[in-house]
Amino acid sequence: MYKVIIVDDEAVVRDGLKRTIDWNAHGFELIGDYANGREAWEAIELTLPDLVISDISMPFMDGLELAGAVADAYPYIKMIILTGFDEFEYAQQAIRLKVSDFVLKPITAHEIRDLLLKVKQEMDEETQSHEDLSRLYNQLKQSMPLLKERFLERLVVNGIRNSEMEERFAYFGIRPLTPPYLIMVADIDDFGIRQIRDNGHDTEILRYAAFNLLEEISLRENLMLFRTREERMVLIVTGESEESALYERAFRIAEEARHFIEKYLKFTVTIGVGQTCEMPEQLTLSYKSAISALDYRFLLGKNRVLSILDMEARPSFPDQPRADWDRKLASAVKTGSLQDIHQLIRELVIDLKKSLVPMDACLLQIQKVLLSLLNTIQELGLQDYRPILLTDVYRFKTLDEIEVWLIDTLTAVMTAIADNRNHFTLTQVRKAVDYIETNYADEKMSLQDICRHVLMSTSYFSLVFKQHTSETFVEYLTRTRMEKAKEMLQHTSLKFYEIAAKVGYGDPNYFSILFKKHAGITPREFRDNHAKESSQ
Structure with missing residues (x-):
C-alpha cells in the first residue's frame, strides 16, 4: 500500500477526490489533504509519502515550488500536478522537476483512477526491479573483482605506501582521490521479515541486494564503494572543498541509502560516518572512527545514521592498533555497558590466573589494559580526566583485589564519559537554540540550516x-x-x-x-x- 497526500486550496476539489476515489482499492492509502504547499511540505517531512497530487496555483507555496522542494530533498517521492493553466512554460518546468504527470483540469474520477493505475504500475515495477533476487544473483557474478575489494579494504584498514597506492589505483582504474574525504561504513542490522533458508544462499543474495542499491547511489554520486571481509559496505566520500559541505553530503547520501534499503528490501542497515581527513594515509583513521560510530548502535538502536561527531565531542585516534580484547573493552566503555565490562574484566583475570605467569608479568598486562583505557578516555574528549595511574596496580596484593578496583574505576570513568557526552549534546542544542533566537526572522530557515550550523545529522539532531x-x-x-x-x-x-x-x-x-x-x-x-x- 503506497501513501498519498492531496494538496489543493479548493476544499471542494479535495473533498471530491477523497469521496469519489476508493484509494485502498487502487493500492493507495490517503494519509492527508492540505490547503497550501507550505502545510503540505511540513507534512511531507514528517510522513514521507510515496505520491503527492498537487494543484499549481496555491497561496504561500505553489505546486511547482513544492515539486522543486520535493525533488531536491526526496527524489524518490512521485509528484502529479493538476492545473487549470494550459501554458507550455508550466509543463516545461514540470518536466525539469521530473514530475510524473502534468494534467489539465477539469479531470474526471475515471481519469484520476487511470492515472493512479499508471503511477502504481510504475511504483510496482521499481520495487520489483529492486526485489528481483534472481536478477541480483546473476549480477553478483559480474561484480567488482575480489582483488580490487581486498585492495580497497587494505587501503582503509591497514594503510599502504603512496607509491603502491598510485600503482594500484592505475591498475584497477580507480580515479585519484581529491581531499577532503571521509569513510562511511554500512552494516546490515538484520533481515527483518525476510525468511532465510538454512543453506545461506538467500542471505548472500540479500546482502548483494543491499550492495547493489548502494552501488546505484555511489555511481550517481561518483563515490567509491566496496565490501569488507566482515560483510560491511564501505563508501569513500569526496567531491567537496569544505569539510562542512562534505559532512552534509555524507549525511544526505547515508539517509537516502538507509531509506531505500528499508523501503525496497524490507530490512535495515545502520551507517557509521567517520571523521574527515586530508591525506590518503589518514583514511585508516576515518575508517576506525566510522567503525567507532557503528559501535553506538548498541546504545541508540538499529536503522540509523550515526556520525562520530554526534557521538564524541573531540575524537582522536591511537597510533597503534589495539588487541582484540582491548578493542572490546574500549567499545564497552564507549557504549556504557557495565555488564560487558564486568564480563571482560572477569575473563582477563581468569586468563591471567590460568596462565600461571609471574606477578610482574600479570601487573604488566594490567598496565597495558590501563594504558588502553587512558587512550579511550582521551579519544572520548576527557583529556583532563586523570583518575588512573599506571603505578596504582602496585597497591594491591591479589588479582581479585585488582578486579574489584578495575570495576570501580571503570564505573567512575563511564559516569564521567556520560556527563561529558551529555554536556556536549546540551551545548550543541543550546547552540541550535541560540541560532534560532538570533535568526528567527529568516523566512528560509530550515532544519538543514540548523544541522549544518551544529554539524549534526538531521536524524540525530x-x-x-x-x-x-x-x-x-x-x-x-x-x-x-x-x-x-x-x-x-x-x-x-x-x-x-x-x-x-x-x-x-x-x-x-x-x-x-x-x-x-x-x-x-x-x-x-x-x-x-x-x-x-x-x-x-
Whole structure:
C-alpha cells in the first residue's frame, strides 16, 4: 500500500477526490489533504509519502515550488500536478522537476483512477526491479573483482605506501582521490521479515541486494564503494572543498541509502560516518572512527545514521592498533555497558590466573589494559580526566583485589564519559537554540540550516533536540516567532504585515493563520485586548 497526500486550496476539489476515489482499492492509502504547499511540505517531512497530487496555483507555496522542494530533498517521492493553466512554460518546468504527470483540469474520477493505475504500475515495477533476487544473483557474478575489494579494504584498514597506492589505483582504474574525504561504513542490522533458508544462499543474495542499491547511489554520486571481509559496505566520500559541505553530503547520501534499503528490501542497515581527513594515509583513521560510530548502535538502536561527531565531542585516534580484547573493552566503555565490562574484566583475570605467569608479568598486562583505557578516555574528549595511574596496580596484593578496583574505576570513568557526552549534546542544542533566537526572522530557515550550523545529522539532531526541549525544530521555531510577534503587538505600533516580516513570514495572511492557531485569537484581537488591559 503506497501513501498519498492531496494538496489543493479548493476544499471542494479535495473533498471530491477523497469521496469519489476508493484509494485502498487502487493500492493507495490517503494519509492527508492540505490547503497550501507550505502545510503540505511540513507534512511531507514528517510522513514521507510515496505520491503527492498537487494543484499549481496555491497561496504561500505553489505546486511547482513544492515539486522543486520535493525533488531536491526526496527524489524518490512521485509528484502529479493538476492545473487549470494550459501554458507550455508550466509543463516545461514540470518536466525539469521530473514530475510524473502534468494534467489539465477539469479531470474526471475515471481519469484520476487511470492515472493512479499508471503511477502504481510504475511504483510496482521499481520495487520489483529492486526485489528481483534472481536478477541480483546473476549480477553478483559480474561484480567488482575480489582483488580490487581486498585492495580497497587494505587501503582503509591497514594503510599502504603512496607509491603502491598510485600503482594500484592505475591498475584497477580507480580515479585519484581529491581531499577532503571521509569513510562511511554500512552494516546490515538484520533481515527483518525476510525468511532465510538454512543453506545461506538467500542471505548472500540479500546482502548483494543491499550492495547493489548502494552501488546505484555511489555511481550517481561518483563515490567509491566496496565490501569488507566482515560483510560491511564501505563508501569513500569526496567531491567537496569544505569539510562542512562534505559532512552534509555524507549525511544526505547515508539517509537516502538507509531509506531505500528499508523501503525496497524490507530490512535495515545502520551507517557509521567517520571523521574527515586530508591525506590518503589518514583514511585508516576515518575508517576506525566510522567503525567507532557503528559501535553506538548498541546504545541508540538499529536503522540509523550515526556520525562520530554526534557521538564524541573531540575524537582522536591511537597510533597503534589495539588487541582484540582491548578493542572490546574500549567499545564497552564507549557504549556504557557495565555488564560487558564486568564480563571482560572477569575473563582477563581468569586468563591471567590460568596462565600461571609471574606477578610482574600479570601487573604488566594490567598496565597495558590501563594504558588502553587512558587512550579511550582521551579519544572520548576527557583529556583532563586523570583518575588512573599506571603505578596504582602496585597497591594491591591479589588479582581479585585488582578486579574489584578495575570495576570501580571503570564505573567512575563511564559516569564521567556520560556527563561529558551529555554536556556536549546540551551545548550543541543550546547552540541550535541560540541560532534560532538570533535568526528567527529568516523566512528560509530550515532544519538543514540548523544541522549544518551544529554539524549534526538531521536524524540525530531531531532526536536530541526533542529530548532537551520537548519540541520539534518546527514547533520551537514557530513558538519563538509567535512570542516575538506578541512582544511587538504589545509594545510597538507596527502594522501587522511589518510584524509578520520581522518574525520570518513574508505572507501576512499565513502569519495571521499561524498566530490564531498559536494564541487562539487574531493579531488584531490580541493587540486590542492588551490595549484594554493597559487602560484599566
